[in-house]
Amino acid sequence: MRDGNGSKQMNMNPVSSDRKMEEGIRFLGVRSFKEGKKKIDLQIRKADTIAISGHMTPDGDCIGSCLGLYNYIADNYPDKKVDIYLEPIPSKFSFLRYSDRIRQKKEKNRIYDLYFSMDCSDPERLRDFRPWFEEASFRICIDHHMTNQGFGDIAIVCPGASSASEVLWDLLDPDKVSRECAEAVYTGLVHDTGVFRHSNTTGKVMRIAGALIDKGVHSEKIINETFYEKTYRQNLVLGRALLESILILDRRMIFSVFTRKDFEFYRVDKEDLEGIVAQLMLTEGVEVALFLYQLEDRSFKVSLRSTDRVDVSRIASVYGGGGHKKAAGCTAPGSARDIVMSIASYVEDQLK
Numbered sequence: 001m002r003d004g005n006g007s008k009q010m011n012m013n014p015v016s017s018d019r020k021m022e023e024g025i026r027f028l029g030v031r032s033f034k035e036g037k038k039k040i041d042l043q044i045r046k047a048d049t050i051a052i053s054g055h056m057t058p059d060g061d062c063i064g065s066c067l068g069l070y071n072y073i074a075d076n077y078p079d080k081k082v083d084i085y086l087e088p089i090p091s092k093f094s095f096l097r098y099s100d101r102i103r104q105k106k107e108k109n110r111i112y113d114l115y116f117s118m119d120c121s122d123p124e125r126l127r128d129f130r131p132w133f134e135e136a137s138f139r140i141c142i143d144h145h146m147t148n149q150g151f152g153d154i155a156i157v158c159p160g161a162s163s164a165s166e167v168l169w170d171l172l173d174p175d176k177v178s179r180e181c182a183e184a185v186y187t188g189l190v191h192d193t194g195v196f197r198h199s200n201t202t203g204k205v206m207r208i209a210g211a212l213i214d215k216g217v218h219s220e221k222i223i224n225e226t227f228y229e230k231t232y233r234q235n236l237v238l239g240r241a242l243l244e245s246i247l248i249l250d251r252r253m254i255f256s257v258f259t260r261k262d263f264e265f266y267r268v269d270k271e272d273l274e275g276i277v278a279q280l281m282l283t284e285g286v287e288v289a290l291f292l293y294q295l296e297d298r299s300f301k302v303s304l305r306s307t308d309r310v311d312v313s314r315i316a317s318v319y320g321g322g323g324h325k326k327a328a329g330c331t332a333p334g335s336a337r338d339i340v341m342s343i344a345s346y347v348e349d350q351l352k
């Protein structure tokens with residue numbers, strides 16, 4: 001499989017999704033993927049002690065890229081001491097090999113020869129692990145966030161890539177990727193593309209996914225158990241939110257509200273409400289979906305989703321929030337009714 005790295009190769013045979021990947025890549029300490037690959041291999045060989053960290057509240061891509069790299073080093077450079085530091089991860093990811101080696105405490109006085117930062121838009125987001133990264137003898141940053149300006153001694157940041165796991169894949173030797181390493185990388189792809197549904201799902205992403213499945217990845221298990229599976233309580237509150245949802249603006253906007261009382265009644269917390277707004281958005285004819293849940297101080301956290309016709313990040317920014325054109329969020333004071341009505345008027349303006 002071509003890894004779409006050399007720009008010469010690009011000009012000879014442009015493939016749209018590879019070009020997307022090439023757009024706006026920020027390199028620090030290297031000039032190309034090819035050079036990056038070589039230098040990273042060299043740094044791993046030179047180092048005796050290596051550490052890997054990702055961003056705070058680690059998600060599927062953060063966990064996948066960190067464990068993918070960990071497994072790759074453990075498989076191919078067996079004489080290295082390599083450690084992985086992440087905040088505690090959800091138990092649904094514990095099937096990934098070496099996830100049991102993830103920890104938060106470091107040996108006293110240990111300074112690493114080489115430290116990797118994965119899926120992290122700036123060093124601040126390494127949170128507690130940041131000082132260990134900063135003091136390491138050599139630092140490598142692998143990421144895909146638009147806002148990442150590049151940090152460390154080598155940085156490879158591809159805003160056009162679906163995930164940090166995709167960037168990592170381009171830096172590995174595919175022949176040396178084990179099934180266990182592939183499972184971690186695949187988990188990262190699945191999560192940051194919303195199971196290959198978001199617009200970042202390029203042809204290249206699908207080709208990588210194919211290569212990973214050829215390595216023996218159990219795709220169905222990873223998708224169902226780490227992405228779709230919900231607890232009984234999560235299903236109850238999803239059902240409740242759908243049952244209570246209301247269509248307004250000529251059925252072009254839908255909203256649902258979850259109050260403090262509901263939190264108490266169902267004995268859930270805000271993490272259990274994930275995915276509700278996305279499900280509301282899948283209602284036929286709807287241009288904007290709104291999900292509001294009440295915070296302890298009685299104000300509301302508002303999640304917004306939209307089709308191409310409405311830019312919800314503009315609406316969220318009115319309330320001091322932000323996000324993307326089709327997915328944004330903010331916090332708003334007042335009653336749920338007033339918030340919904342006021343947002344509806346902004347939506348109406350944009351739909352005119």
Ligand SMILES: [Mn+2]
Nearest residue numbers: 061119163164
């Ligand atoms: Mn990511």
